[in-house]
Amino acid sequence: MNGIIYGDQNIFLPSHGNFGRYLLDNILKFKDKIALINGASDEKITFIELAQRAVNFTSYLKEQGVKQNDVVALCSENRIEFMVTVIAVFSSGATLACINNTYSDDEITHSLDIAKPKYIVLSPVTHQKYDKIIKSRKDIEKIIVFENTKNTDIINFDDIVSKRNVDVNTYKHVDLKGGTALILYSSGTTGLAKGAKITHTNLITSAQQPLPSTRDLSTIFVAPWSSTMGLICSLREIVKGKTIAFLSRFNERHYLNAIQKYKIAILTVAPPVVVILCKSTIAKEYDISSVEIIHCGGAPLNKSVITELKSKYPHIKYLVQGYGMTEATGSITAETEDEFKEGSVGKIVPGNIIKIVDVETRKILGPGQTGEVCVKGAAQFDGYIGKDSKDEFDEDGFYKTGDIAYYDEDGYFYVVDRIKELIKYKAWQVPPSELEDLLLQHPAVKDAAVSALPDVLAGELPIAFIVKQPNAKVTERDVVEFIDKKVSPWKRLRGGVIFVQEIPRTSSGKIIRRKLREMLPKLPASKL
Incomplete structure (x- = not known):
């Protein structure tokens, strides 16, 4: 291949x-x-x-x-x-x-x-x-x-x-005949959300992509239906006649109780919920033996978590993963109970075309070679509302995802990194530049940068590096509360604040995020 x-x-x-x-x-x-x-x-x-x-x-x-x-x-x-x-x-x-x-x-x-x-x-x-x-x-x-x-x-x-x-x-x-059916909001690295235009053709294509199982099994969703994962995955289940239980937000007891009450067989979740199940001290109070499959997406799941999950819940036969994004109307690759390989995010789904290219030369790469994922096809979105999207695509019409991956000889894909600087908190996207702009509005802040603090439960936590104004008296709590009032819950500075003498920048003023990562503290516990 x-x-x-x-x-x-x-x-x-x-x-x-x-x-x-x-x-x-x-x-x-x-x-x-x-x-x-x-x-x-x-x-x-x-x-x-x-x-x-x-x-x-x-x-x-x-x-x-x-x-x-x-x-x-x-x-x-x-x-x-x-x-x-x-x-x-x-x-x-x-x-x-x-x-x-x-x-x-x-x-x-x-x-x-x-x-x-x-x-x-x-x-x-x-x-x-x-x-x-x-x-x-x-x-x-x-x-x-x-x-x-x-x-x-x-x-x-x-x-x-x-x-x-x-x-x-x-x-x-x-x-x-054509036309935009849906506007889904996709965060970018340059500020507030962009409105991705999803067409009727995109949605019809997505609806024909595979489910975790072809069997008539019930599933439960906690992802908000305003999100790509929540809405697109749910519509795919509905169109194929599957019964869906749902909650408006995640609460561990409510979630476990719903699984028990409705004998749910498939959990469609982001990685943090899998981690919570692994570490749960109350799951033993509920009969969740009906669960056979966990369908996980939004961010790659660590292999050690998969091993721990299967050890704790032997009735779970399959943990299948997928890789996708708003701009592809959901899935780009996916695993099913009939076709999976542990650690991968599955094979390409119907309606998509993928190439992996060298980040510098843009040369198309073969199996085992790591490069940027580029995708096009009937599921590819129609650009952003009111925004020139030409830079988002290459000369052949492929959308440049900014994600780094490779595929093996059997056609299974493995996501290893991303070019884009988005922070992934519980599968939610957090643009660092948006938080940086808000931090600079604080009168006591002279300069600011935001990075991702690795976290076992949430994946990544936004953490701020702050240079104070001369003689300013501002605490970590002051800064955190300042941001809390201005953003959605998933964008809060849950990783905390570090006060520094200067923000590492290039001569042109661009933040050197690599150096920020080197400055991150080694925190053992999540600040949730």
Whole structure:
């Protein structure tokens, strides 16, 4: 095997081009089978009920004049109405913008500035949290909120979906020719999130990529559905008729209880959850013997963790990994229970084309040679909203991932490093430059740099190096709390603060991050 690696290119693309319709056509096959279970409330919905509510909401959106290229924003914790909204917006032909429900005020403002939604759909929690910001925006025409409300300024989502009974089998969906279906926010090294444009073709392609198992096994998700891992993996399960249990956030006891209660067979998680299971002192209180497969993604998992996990839980037959990103609509490579090799992130998935190139010469490399991963194909995104993306691609149209990897003679890939300077905290991306810009706003900070402190549980923790202003009196706690107020939880300075005399820089002023890593303390425990 040499040169460019091709995944299966025989992807079924329906002539109507509408991912929402593609979803519904598949969902309707599973009728009264349970589709979603809220692991906290025990609320359930069948596939036919999910389709009915989605089509009801789609018909409302179309009646209101929502059309292709109009943007509907969705900001909510994981809940059944979230997935109803997702399917409905896709089906209507509009563009869905998924906004993280833990964003700071500055971050949600930036996200709305990028997407420019006409409508926004919220949970009661996010409505209360962001009410002032949303009301101040003239571009948002309608505010729709889950659950009943007496507020006459907003629209009641429950009224819309419960008071309609559109025929799900004969409803006429919008036929599409291309276009953006979804805006997912992908952090970069240069500041706030970028809005990645995901097309209907991207999503239809992704939906046909393999699951961890072809067997009819239930799975549980805790990743937020506003994230690529949470949303894309969940849609892939739904389209194939698998039952999903979910939680809105991770709590060890709630998670273990849901596994026990619903006899979950597959855990779809990021590495920190695997580490928590390995070190858990309360897992023995629950019967989680139903778990056969752990599907892990977001960051590479250490082999020692895999060994420890299987030793502690002998009923777990497979730990399969995957490698992907927003710009590839989820997976680039993946393992399954039928095709895996311990320590790898699997083989290329359908719809993708990969080449590994030398970082300096850009020469295509063969098996066992380490270089940058470049990817293209039917799953490749359509660039970023309002941003010239030409530098993100090479002359042959491959997206330059910035990740360093190699593949073996059998076609299994191994991710070893990354060129980009993003910090990975529990699979979340943290751009150092964003935190550096915020730190420099503190009156006592003269200069600042942010690096990644390795951590067994979280992967990496953001840690700041600070040069104080002359005679300034500022403590580590002052700096940490200053940042806490301005960023999402995963971007906090959980690695702490180190006060230094100067930040190592090149003659042109660029931070020498290699030297920062050399200055890192050897901390044995996580500061979570």
